Amino acid sequence: MTVTQESLTVGVGLISVGWMGKLHSRAYQTVPYAYPELGLATRLIIAADTEPSRVDYARKILGFAEGTTDYHDVLNHPEVDVVSICAPNFLHAEIGIAAAKAGKHFWIEKPVGRGYEETAAVQEAAVDAGVITSIGYNYRHAPAVEHARQLIAEGRLGRITNVRAVFFSGYASEPNGALSWRFNRKLAGTGVLADLFSHATDLCQYVVGPIAEVTALTSTVYTQRPKLAMGSGTHFAVIENGEMGQVENEDYAAALVRFGPSARGAGAVGTIESSRVAVGPECGYQIEVYGTEGSLKWDFERMNELKVCLGRNNDEQGYTTVNASPRHGDYSHFQPGPGNSMSFDDLKVIEAKKFLVAVTGGVQENSNIHDAASAAAIVSAAEASSLSGQWQKIDEIHGTTAARA
16 A cells, blocks of 8 residues: 555455456545545456456556556555456455465455355355455445444434345346356355345345354256356346256245344344246335334435334324435435435445445444355355254354444
8 A cells, every 4th residue: 555645545456357347446536535634545456357358448448557467466455455347246255265374455345255164165265364354245335324233323223123124136037047156056056045145134134133043945947047157148138939947046035034242232133035037126125123222214215215103102103204315324425405416326435435445444334254254154044944944043253343232
């Protein structure tokens, strides 16, 4: 890192220049504009992708000084301080471990591994190397979610009794949607469990606390899809009359959970439900938290609003809609007053800020590899329960940012 009187400049490396890689790049560049008081600046040093046209895009459009088709060049570059890992799921663990061994702090998208064992291996490598990590759990950074977390921490909802979380998406609702890597167990691991369910478990733990037990069921709605040559398209591609191949992981998952003794909602119960084939919800990500003195609801499709009911005997019964405002989370860094909406991209800027602050020696409010390991443990337990029909206990993982009493 380069230190001047005016700022601390962090050198950035990127691995994989897809949608998320572009978003990481913009987030790094936006941090100095949104948070000038931090005195942080970023330099986009080198980007890697196996597709040469994406490497050119990273240099010519995103502004990286160098490009390569070998991700090891990013990890070995002396001017790179932090690395964003935005590759497909099956490469996350390999690259994460390599980044740790290279001594590079890394921001990695989820799932970190194709199951708990791979995620734990990345966790071990990061801890051994002493590097700072951040995970792509961007939804937790919504100012309305931060406000919900604060209300629960202050006891405004009373004793938490039950929680409901849902993440429904329709990205795979088309039966002729291509058989991309996401439906291949070797490449993706589990299906909707790792993709969407893991987001919901993270949000539940971030707001309410560690989950200690789970029982679950899963189903595959479309067992076959038309084949797609690797690298020729995405899971959004629709193929009519194509040769069919087997879907190897689940489309839908539902779980009952119980929160552990260290949670702010100690002993509370809840449900978590996820689907990638729902018709209607596009990003239907919701959490509801109920307590003895009140409740709250948040829906990502209306991410700048929080439904709140406080007190059992109020004259105004029912929910009040609270607009996110400069009093909530990081809202004031993006908008001047209530009613001015923030976006998904802004949540990634907040995520980048928290990561860079931690890397440069500041407070560590960023999600971390322990959060990823905890989510992976729940996903693995849910899959095991879906096969056995039994409740599964989950050992608490230390070092997470889960809400605690």
